[in-house]
Amino acid sequence: MSSSSLVGRRSFLQTASAAAAAGLFVGTGRSSRGQDSPNERPVFATIGLRNQGWAITSKSTGLADFAAFADVDANVLGANLEQLEQRTKKKADGYKDYREVLDRKDVDAVMIATPDHWHTKISVEAMLAGKDVYCEKPLTLTIDEGKLIEKVVEQTGRTFQVGTMQRTESDQRFLKAIALIRDGRIGEIRKVTCGIGGAGASPEIPAVDPPKGLDWDMWLGPAPKAPYRALPEMRQGYGGGVPLYTNCHYAWRNWFETSGGQLNDWGAHHVDIATWALGASDTGPSKITPVSYSMPVDYKDGYPTVADRFNVPTSFEIRAEMPGGVPLIITSSGDNGILFEGTKGRFFVNRGKLTGKPVEELESNPLPEGAVEAVYGGPVSGNHTANFIDAMKSREQPISDVWSHNRMLETCHLANIAMRLGRELNWDPTKREIVGDAEANAFLSQESRKGYEIDM
Known part of the structure; x- marks a missing residue:
């Protein structure tokens, strides 16, 4: 905002x-x-x-x-x-x-x-x-x-x-990126591309008994009733020690019933920074276009036709029309990070680097004193909990x-809805609803399973 x-x-x-x-x-x-x-x-x-x-x-x-x-x-x-x-x-x-x-x-x-x-x-x-x-x-x-x-x-x-x-984050890399834009180092923004990576498909995952010690029904909670599914192969690296193919631990990110794939995972990070940089944190896109995408299972009326394998998009290119007509591209291709392109230059930022000619020029022409703090709104703590x-x-x-987060996450949610239905969506950021598409608007909510409604 x-x-x-x-x-x-x-x-x-x-x-x-x-x-x-x-x-x-x-x-x-x-x-x-x-x-x-x-x-x-x-x-x-x-x-x-x-x-x-x-x-x-x-x-x-x-x-x-x-x-x-x-x-x-x-x-x-x-x-x-x-x-x-x-x-x-x-x-x-x-x-x-x-x-x-x-x-x-x-x-x-x-x-x-x-x-x-x-x-x-x-x-x-x-x-x-x-x-x-x-x-x-x-x-x-x-x-x-x-x-x-x-x-x-x-x-x-x-x-x-x-x-x-x-x-x-402690090294202030993303804050510096926004400060560069606010200081006019790339001129007017003409295009922003968020590379967030793709997701893998899965083989058929059979229903099996839940692991001992796991309350599967409570783990599902508000989600639709479903059997626990898993194959023997184990995940390695971060999130390891659990089945690679399952509808539970870690892999729940690959099911629309419990998450939203890469759009809601990495997208929630990079689209957030892109939206903040564009000054669009209290509004949103006007149009979402699924330029290209691949789903791991067949869909009908926005719902997967099978329930025994991952169902979120595996690859995609989404175009979101942001305020001022600036295109925000969200893609599974290329380097993970954000590329900002303007009338006077461009630069790239992710968790490992901040690169490009405008960045190199900081050595001889540094940002004004307090520019990063101005983005943050005060002294930068470098610690999220602090x-x-x-x-x-x-x-x-x-x-x-929550307001800026929800506004940017609406772009990610809408991208998923567009791919599920296979069509372009027009979005009213004031009313916060999809224009002229009752079927698509039905995906703005999901009914909680009986017994797990929100206790108001």
Whole structure:
């Protein structure tokens, strides 16, 4: 969002927070200790612990105390409780049901790193329980979920941080990229390309018994009822130690029922930076065109015709028409990162490099003093959790706020809808709906499975 709208929204949220403390909003009766004692070391709990759950926890133990963990996999829960004790010399309580965490009065904030289909339910219920929230990206499974989260943030006045860490990474590479653009180093932007990589297809994956210790029904939660599926081959590297082909651990990213493939995974990082650089964080695209794409299974009316293999796009080129007619290309081809092209030059940025003639010219013509800080909105902490805790203390919103995140993620969600239906979509960024296409608009939401609706 623009700096002016962010300041306005922050002021509103400060007012909302004060009103909530006075009992003027629904769902704030169970306020946490953090709102009453913002200067104390906060007490956190993590919900969803495999891989990224432990990653964000381990990065935060120097700044917060962890009182509780929750995970539906007993093996993951136990292993992480042991790791926490080894790291901090303190014990935390473990739960299968996250609601027991939300009932605790001593927990100020929750860190959510579950699969995507659980994010909205836990986030909303945590805010209504008086907790501040840190939730991993992508924040939502659907566009309407984003609207709901925004509503509850405003209703409760809670601080909410999304895990798009490229906004706060310690070497400031992405912040410098935006500062270059704002300082006119490439002139007017003519094109932005986000390379986010493709996804692999899978063979037929049979239904088998879930692993011992995993509550499969609760893992599915709001997602449609389905059998647990897995093949014996194991994943290697990051996220390893689980089946390579499954509809559960790690590979849930390859199923629309629980995620959105590369568009919602890497897209949530690079499209975020691109949208921020374009000054489009409080609006969005007007048109989404699936230039080319490949689906791993056949689709009918936007739904896969088989249920036993990965179903998200494997390769793609998407064109999003951004404000001012600037094309934003999202592609599975090329180097992972963002290429900015303007009337006076171009440069490329990713997590390993910032390259191009405008970057080389910084040696003789550096950015103005404070240019990076101006992008960030103040001194750069370089630590995502520190930014979250600072926002908790000030009762403001952090650098990765829900509004800017949802706006950019709408582009990713729309790209997936366009590929599922095989057609161009016209988007109204003011009404936040697809123009003249009732079938496509039906994909803006997904009904929760009975028994796992959001507890409002």
